[in-house]
Amino acid sequence: MAAVQSSTAASDIFAALNAQAKGSSTVDDATSTSEAVQNRFLKLLVTQLKNQDPLNPLDNAAVTTQISQINTVTGIEKLNATLETLLNTYNEGQAMQAAGLIGKSVMVAGSKLALADGEAIGGVNLAGAADSVKLTILDAAGKVVQSQALGAREAGSFAFDWDGKTDTGSIAPAGNYTFKVDAVRGGEKVAAEALQIGTVSALVKGKAGFQLELGGQGRVDFDKVEQIL
Secondary structure, eight states, X not given: OOOOOOOOOHHHHXXXXXXXXXXXXXXXXXGGSHHHHHHHHHXXXXXXXXXXXXXXXXXXXXXXXXXXXXXXXXXHHHHHHHHHHHHHHHHHHHHHHHHTTTTSEEXXXXXXXXXXXXXXEEEEEXXXXXXXXXXXXXXXXXXXXXXXXXXXXXXEEEEEEEOSBOTTSOBOOSEXXXXXXXXXXXXXXXXXXXXXXXXXXXXXXXXXXXXXXXXXXXXXXXXXXXXXX
16 A cells, blocks of 8 residues: 655645635634634644655654644633633723712812812822922913912822912902912922812713713713822
């Protein structure tokens, strides 16, 4: 009996796998998983080994490489499944945390300052420690209403109160104002981000995650909350 001529390398096995996959239009989704591919690969490999030409055997190095690739694909698929599970768990936890903020005040990026009943609260986030922090409050026309020194501050976020008094000592009317912050350390400017206060009225799920509805201040991403008051 003539020996079976086998010049087929491991790469031919994968070619056969691909041809089989493309030629099967009625196979269900399960056959496209890495487990099904691995089973077909091993079946074809065993067939090749049984019928290989002793004088022209399969290349061991090539076969080993292809088996490693199959294992890598399987490992990646399992890793992706694990990451997806972790992501779902994280999203559920984020939803629970965000829901707990409804009715509470949060501090987010923004320079709006609402004065009501003689009180307004804002915040500042400093990139570094500052020797001096100056707060400037402006009205709707951009006119300075009041300026005050907030003193030396450490890096990070903090809140401040405004009693509604102007630089002249009079009481500013209730309404919406804006503010800006200037910070310095040793004569050099320190990056200072203005933070505004908003009350969470609802939780909205978006494509990128959960958002908090802050009424007239719009929506902000849950992970943009700097502080909960």
